[in-house]
Amino acid sequence: MADIQKLEALVTQVRRDILRQVHKVNSGHPGGSLGCAEFFVALYQEIMDRKEGFDMNGLGEDLFFLSNGHISPVFYSVLARSGYFPVEELNTFRLLNSRLQGHPTTHEGLPGIRMASGSLGQGLSVALGAAEAKKLNGCGHKVYALMGDGELQEGQNWEAIMYAAANKIDNVIATVDLNGQQIDGSTDDVLALGSMRAKFEAFGWTVLDIEKGNDMASVVKGLQEAKSLSGQGKPVCVLMHTIMGNGVDFMMHTHAWHGKAPNDEQLATGLAQNAETLGDY
Amino acid sequence: MKTYENTGNKDTRSGFGAGLEVLGKTNEDVVALCADLTGSLKMDAFKANHPERFFQVGIAEANMIGLAAGMTIGGKIPFTGTFANFSTGRVYDQIRQSVAYSGKNVKICASHAGLTLGEDGATHQILEDVGLMKMLPGMTVINTCDYNQTKAATIAIAAHNGPVYLRFGRPKVANFTPEDQSFQIGKAVHLQEGSDVTIVATGHLVWEALEAAKELHEAGISAEVINIHTIKPLDDEAIIASVKKTGCVVTAEEHNFLGGLGESVARTLATSHPTPQEFVATQDTFGESGTPAQLMEKYGLNAAAIVKASKKVITRK
Known part of the structure; x- marks a missing residue:
């Protein structure tokens, strides 16, 4: 059984890491990062079967691909706090000569990263390729992917979604971060996505919802269920309903903090709402 | 002056197909992806011999490039096949981010390059692909001259670790380079x-x-x-x-x-x-x-x- 309290404590620390990273360099994407903190912590601490250390090919372990690379602050925080690199390195986020580029990349050799992402819509295809390679290699482990909801406006996703079902890639679990926001406003206002469930089902995927994507117990339960639904001839999609900016009251329920850093005062407020649990870097 | 004998006109794309067929037998990490142009790319032999390593992706080139990038994670050596136009301009950002910047060992194999594609006209006759590809850091760009050289190059690039753009064409042209040549990347x-x-x-x-x-x-x-x-x-x-x-x-x-x-x-x-x-x-x-x-x-x-x-x-x- 998952120790939900322990995972929640890590989430609180991850929120602090996110705020402190973007505040220091006055740039980055806190909104989507905060909304996915529970997902990342659950995935890396509870759901994925991971080996010690890091090698690119990742044979004999589960893999994760982040398609919406702009939420790098949460990815970096959880990778560091899962042992891929020293947490002190979070201090170098977006700085010159850092391995922690604005958007994640393999180019600087940061452990835990297997593809560059930032230009949207490409991650699912790469995850499917890695899943095909796992099948060829007789590796029974799974491949996880996270996409933003606005990102599904990119056409390449639908090529990939069609391919996955047609080819019965059932070792992939793709999660959509349904926060309903994108840079210019709500997804409904910018380019309405319609029913994600109906779309994925029509394409031949198994679909399940995590209605409370910022409730740790719900996220763990949902991802475990997704895992149990894989391996049955169909790719699995998790529609994860989250709140952008979750855990920092003035950042919640708005697209305003998609790509904006808090000032000193806002940082103090945000940190006060998320008391240190595991120690700041 | 040296004389060169044309041993019979052959298309360079068939050289690619022949090279891929050899690789299928000699290198089990080689996989091939094609966007609905298997016959045009002469990938039929590889497909017939190794159906488990051949991936038909449909008319969806962006997904093909992403799939290929992902397959390298796990040690595969993907060869993608489509026309040069759809191998480059159509998927430039996918190649840039998922292949070149990510440093993935993908071989982008492009047929029907240039004017010699012929009657299909300008929509298909890309004359900008070498420029697009050579500007990408880390990308190797190869344009072979005949059947024998294309076959040799196809085999050689599998042994090179890194992204490669291999450009060849549709028409039957003079085949004059040695059948047993050793192809050295970067060597005139x-x-x-x-x-x-x-x-x-x-x-x-x-x-x-x-x-x-x-x-x-x-x-x-x-x-x-x-x-x-x-x-x-x-x-x-x-x-x-x-x-x-x-x-x-x-x-x-x-x-x-x-x-x-x-x-x-x-x-x-x-x-x-x-x-x-x-x-x-x-x-x-x-x-x-x-x-x-x-x-x-x-x-x-x-x-x-x-x-x-x-x-x-x-x-x-």
């Missing part, structure tokens, strides 16, 4: 020794350069002919050594003069050994429908055009 091949002008050619223009050299010889002009199959990394040394001897150069390619082999040669010479140069290439234009021979004639990409450019560049020494 000297085809003729000469003293008056250097002709640096790539792809289908290499045979035309040899024909041009014969005609120039009859006119008393000694032309050195270099086959540059690898446009990036360019064999600077071979080119500089040759122009030091001849004092002028003609570059010849089935590509726009912007972004092609000619520009790469010009940069090399401008920074190391400034030399008069003429460009046999398309002049910042799209193509059109017609037979390959008609198009190469109309757009000035044949032996006659190389002869003319050679005579002109010699006067500029």
Whole structure:
């Protein structure tokens, strides 16, 4: 059984890491990062079967691909706090000569990263390729992917979604971060996505919802269920309903903090709402 | 003067298919992906022999490039196959981020490049692909000249760790390079020794350069002919050594003069050994429908055009 309290404590620390990273360099994407903190912590601490250390090919372990690379602050925080690199390195986020580029990349050799992402819509295809390679290699482990909801406006996703079902890639679990926001406003206002469930089902995927994507117990339960639904001839999609900016009251329920850093005062407020649990870097 | 025998016209894309067929048997990490053009790319033999390693992706090139990038994670060596237009311009951002910047070992194999695609016309005749690909950091760019060389190059790039763009074509053209050649990426091949002008050619223009050299010889002009199959990394040394001897150069390619082999040669010479140069290439234009021979004639990409450019560049020494 998952120790939900322990995972929640890590989430609180991850929120602090996110705020402190973007505040220091006055740039980055806190909104989507905060909304996915529970997902990342659950995935890396509870759901994925991971080996010690890091090698690119990742044979004999589960893999994760982040398609919406702009939420790098949460990815970096959880990778560091899962042992891929020293947490002190979070201090170098977006700085010159850092391995922690604005958007994640393999180019600087940061452990835990297997593809560059930032230009949207490409991650699912790469995850499917890695899943095909796992099948060829007789590796029974799974491949996880996270996409933003606005990102599904990119056409390449639908090529990939069609391919996955047609080819019965059932070792992939793709999660959509349904926060309903994108840079210019709500997804409904910018380019309405319609029913994600109906779309994925029509394409031949198994679909399940995590209605409370910022409730740790719900996220763990949902991802475990997704895992149990894989391996049955169909790719699995998790529609994860989250709140952008979750855990920092003035950042919640708005697209305003998609790509904006808090000032000193806002940082103090945000940190006060998320008391240190595991120690700041 | 060396003589080269055309052992019979063959298409370079069939050289690719033959090379891929060999790789299927010799390297179990090689996988192939195709976007609904298996027959056109001559990938049928690989598909028939290794159905488990062949991936039909449908008319969805962006997904194909992403899939290929992902398959490298797990140690596969993916060869993607479609027309040059859909291998590059259509999927530039996917290649840039998921392949080149991510440092993935993907081989982008592109047929029907250039005007010699023929009657389908300009929508399919890409003349900008070499430029697009050579600008990507870490990308190796190869344009082979005949069946044998394409087969050898296909086999060779599997052993090279890193992204490669391999460009070839549709029509049956002279097959004249040795069947048993060893293909060295980045190494120019000297085809003729000469003293008056250097002709640096790539792809289908290499045979035309040899024909041009014969005609120039009859006119008393000694032309050195270099086959540059690898446009990036360019064999600077071979080119500089040759122009030091001849004092002028003609570059010849089935590509726009912007972004092609000619520009790469010009940069090399401008920074190391400034030399008069003429460009046999398309002049910042799209193509059109017609037979390959008609198009190469109309757009000035044949032996006659190389002869003319050679005579002109010699006067500029």
